[in-house]
Amino acid sequence: MNELAKRVIEISGQNVYACYQCGCCSAGCMFTEKMDILPNQAIALIQRGDESVLEKETPWICASCFVCTVRCPRGLDVAAIMEALREIKIRRRDFVKVDLRKIKEIERLPQIAITAVAQKFTW
Amino acid sequence: MKVLFYPGCSLKSNYPEFEKTSIEVCRKLGVELVEIPKWTCCGVNFSLATDSVMRHLGAVRSLINARKEMNEMDRRSVVAACSMCYNVLKRVNLMLKEDRDKLDTVNSFIDDEPDYVPDVEVVHLLTLLKDVGFEEIESKVVRPLKGLKVASYYGCALLRPKKPEGIPIDDPESPTIMEDLMRSIGAEPVDFPFKTECCGNYHVVFRPDIVEMRAEKIIGSAKSRGADVIVSTCPLCLYNLERGNEALSEDIRVPVVFFTQLLALALGVDSYLKDEVKKRILEGCKEVVAET
Ligand code: SF4
Ligand code: SF4
Numbered sequence: 001m002n003e004l005a006k007r008v009i010e011i012s013g014q015n016v017y018a019c020y021q022c023g024c025c026s027a028g029c030m031f032t033e034k035m036d037i038l039p040n041q042a043i044a045l046i047q048r049g050d051e052s053v054l055e056k057e058t059p060w061i062c063a064s065c066f067v068c069t070v071r072c073p074r075g076l077d078v079a080a081i082m083e084a085l086r087e088i089k090i091r092r093r094d095f096v097k098v099d100l101r102k103i104k105e106i107e108r109l110p111q112i113a114i115t116a117v118a119q120k121f122t123w
Numbered sequence: 124m125k126v127l128f129y130p131g132c133s134l135k136s137n138y139p140e141f142e143k144t145s146i147e148v149c150r151k152l153g154v155e156l157v158e159i160p161k162w163t164c165c166g167v168n169f170s171l172a173t174d175s176v177m178r179h180l181g182a183v184r185s186l187i188n189a190r191k192e193m194n195e196m197d198r199r200s201v202v203a204a205c206s207m208c209y210n211v212l213k214r215v216n217l218m219l220k221e222d223r224d225k226l227d228t229v230n231s232f233i234d235d236e237p238d239y240v241p242d243v244e245v246v247h248l249l250t251l252l253k254d255v256g257f258e259e260i261e262s263k264v265v266r267p268l269k270g271l272k273v274a275s276y277y278g279c280a281l282l283r284p285k286k287p288e289g290i291p292i293d294d295p296e297s298p299t300i301m302e303d304l305m306r307s308i309g310a311e312p313v314d315f316p317f318k319t320e321c322c323g324n325y326h327v328v329f330r331p332d333i334v335e336m337r338a339e340k341i342i343g344s345a346k347s348r349g350a351d352v353i354v355s356t357c358p359l360c361l362y363n364l365e366r367g368n369e370a371l372s373e374d375i376r377v378p379v380v381f382f383t384q385l386l387a388l389a390l391g392v393d394s395y396l397k398d399e400v401k402k403r404i405l406e407g408c409k410e411v412v413a414e415t
Pocket of ligand 2: 025028029030031039061062063064065066067068069078079082
């Protein structure tokens with residue numbers, strides 16, 4: 001098993017090798033038009049140990065809506081795999097995706113939006 | 124009936140009308156929602172990293188504090204009105220019920236509180252209202268919202284994921300609980316295919332373009348089905364859909380309100396609706412005299 005897949009499996013608890021690339025996850029995902037690769041393509045890169053997946057926008061566009069998780073015929077929690085890709089970058093601390101000091105309209109935004117963005121994008 | 128209530132941050136800081144109408148509607152139905160003393164933020168999104176418990180601790184602390192009050196209550200439940208709070212508290216509780224190791228880790232980590240014993244249930248306010256009974260609610264209606272076309276927007280957190288069992292409050296692909304509730308107050312539910320889709324979640328903070336893309340589709344779909352108003356169970360969904368409304372031209376906007384605000388209107392308690400929204404809703408109630 002390649003190192004990347006090992007790490008993703010450790011964090012997400014999902015056996016990425018169970019994915020047979022049917023594309024159901026990407027078909028249901030409502031955010032693909034903002035992504036640079038499709039969710040199933042991200043999984044294919046993990047299976048191959050291709051670390052370029054960590055530089056893609058896709059995991060950061062994923063909004064954890066769990067449509068893919070509900071529909072995957074292999075029972076994979078695809079949302080958790082996306083989270084694992086984010087976590088790997090966050091834990092390496094080699095990367096700043098957002099600057100919480102630059103939030104516009106902070107008084108207007110619901111508090112849960114700010115907490116959620118801090119939870120998903122920072123350490 | 125007395126039951127513990129978890130209000131959550133956004134009801135306290137941004138949307139007091141959601142909290143007030145939840146409490147007052149329940150009181151009208153003979154249910155007293157008692158706020159958990161010393162609750163903390165739930166964390167908003169259930170952390171999907173299975174190798175760490177850190178991000179679950181806020182939810183666990185609230186559940187520990189809820190448990191201290193349980194003996195004074197009539198049900199061993201914690202009720203949340205916000206869908207995101209519901210989802211996180213529910214998932215953390217289910218995880219601790221199923222995973223003894225995680226429960227031990229969490230309990231040894233939280234040193235200043237008694238151990239958590241996962242013998243309580245987390246329920247959403249909609250489920251509590253269903254337990255009260257939609258016929259019972261119907262019998263308490265003083266102002267039926269006859270003719271008002273209501274699109275029930277569920278979003279993600281009430282319905283997904285499906286596993287572990289118990290998270291969805293209804294059929295995850297085709298829920299009807301909110302429509303049934305709307306029917307009980309005399310309104311006319313309209314079905315629309317985007318009711319379980321995602322509003323864009325926290326992307327509103329740094330990528331409002333993503334939220335606008337989602338919100339326009341959701342509102343456009345409700346509009347094309349003839350909705351006068353959209354009801355929501357989530358402060359973030361409501362905020363995001365309203366952002367979408369701002370980006371749309373006036374004639375295709377659909378106001379978004381909390382489901383409890385329509386209940387309040389029908390049950391004759393303060394709905395805390397903005398004047399112009401209330402006016403629009405009462406105009407939608409074709410058979411109701413618009414007196415306030
Ligand atoms: S739906 Fe499941 S099996 Fe199909 S491509 Fe996506 S992850 Fe792989
Ligand atoms: S959880 Fe992420 S990848 Fe899956 S459908 Fe939702 S946005 Fe797309």
